[in-house]
Amino acid sequence: MTQFPVPKSRPAPRTGLPPAALAQVVLGVFLAGNLAVVVALFLTSGGGKNGTLTAAKLFGMLAALLMLTQLLLVSRLPWLDRRIGMDRMTAWHRWVGFALLWTILVHAFLVVLGYAVLDGATLARTFLALGSVPASLLGMAAAALVVAAAGFSARRLRRRVTYETWHRVHLLLYGSIGLAFVHQLLEPSAFQSSAPARAYWWLLWILAFGSVVAGRLVVPVRRNLLHRFRVAEVTPESDDVVSVRVTGRHLDRLPARAGQFFVWRFPGHHSWWWANPFSLSVAPGGESLRLSARVVGDATAGLRGLPVGTRAVLEGPYGALTLVHRSRPGVLYIAGGMGVTPIRSLLEEETGDDVTVIYRARSADDAVLLHEIRGLVSARDWRLYVFTGRSQDGVRPFEPTNLAAIVPDVASRDVYVCGPPAMTSGVLAALRALRVPRRQVHAEKFTLG
């Protein structure tokens, strides 16, 4: 059995506000502050040509603020991502996206209605007339792109299209934001009503675009130029699971933690557009990084044939499933299926004594990396429960009564959960029923978007 060294250093106990709560407070205060400024600008800049156009103006300004919020949420700024987690930020991004859609639609409708009332014309004629004004036309085009992206994000359609199609349609939103930016520049909105209003508007846009450029471009490019990742080893773990180890220069300077994930590209082997998220399945020790993936489609199938030496381009580290959030002496780790990968790396970084691990897999063959989990658990005298078999046959460790029987003091522990979305949702529901405080629960679902 593999021998695992026991980590010596214990992290200092956390004091003050939990990191996730702190980041949410900072983000909340920032957004509320900006909302207050936008409303103040609206109230002090005078109304439109009639009541309807005044209301349209307010909705236009709110749409601009929501658009800037979207940019912040997808910027993947490390400070926010490490504390809140990309899965949660993506969920918020989805809801802000739908709020943006409705705000834009209401704004557009009120503009057409306002001018129709003003000119005594029909809605259709006013709509066509507005379409011949360049500033309005840009706004209409921006709105059309938002409607298209929202349509593809609606659950019913999202389930039918591939991730790649959905992602490409989503990229159109950058075009929409560009059009909306020029639309706001040309329209006589409250943002252009005075020098301080203009300065504020420019500052907001610079901040939002700057966050995206920094988080999505500058940080990843700098990291890849510094580390120059290469595939060092490809190991089959089972018939359909493969591990890939990547090395690089100065990996001790990479701020990655166990439990986090990267978006991996293997240009030269895969097309540049293939960028897949995989968690670290070994704690990043400064020498190499490892992913372990189940073959489910073309990109994961291609991992098996990766030649050693292939260049790897990594974006990340991302994700908040880290020990930064530990708050209790006892901890329960729950892994389901391939959700074992971040849990495996967290166990390596874990320094506590009171550790329980539950590993749920469909069958013994599906319990990948189990030998490594056993090695980590036995090196430290922790408890491990492995459940295999179908829930239809009565294997239901995550029903509240069963979970309470396995871990009677679960409510006093931190709980880390990673598994397929349905299992993770079931575990979260059980933890709620067992009154485990939310701040002690740390979960990662293998879904983005």
Ligand SMILES: Cc1cc2nc3c(=O)[nH]c(=O)nc-3n(C[C@H](O)[C@H](O)[C@H](O)COP(=O)(O)OP(=O)(O)OC[C@H]3O[C@@H](n4cnc5c(N)ncnc54)[C@H](O)[C@@H]3O)c2cc1C
């Ligand atoms: C944060 C996170 C961590 C993950 N960690 C692991 C891991 O450690 N091990 C593992 O086996 N799997 C992991 N996954 C799932 C893994 O990313 C997908 O199984 C993989 O990308 C599938 O690619 P494919 O081309 O082989 O299959 P496809 O058939 O193309 O994709 C199958 C499904 O995977 C998802 N997917 C595909 N590409 C992406 C993408 N670029 N971004 C987000 N989702 C995508 C989509 O839901 C898609 O429907 C993780 C997913 C996320 C979001």
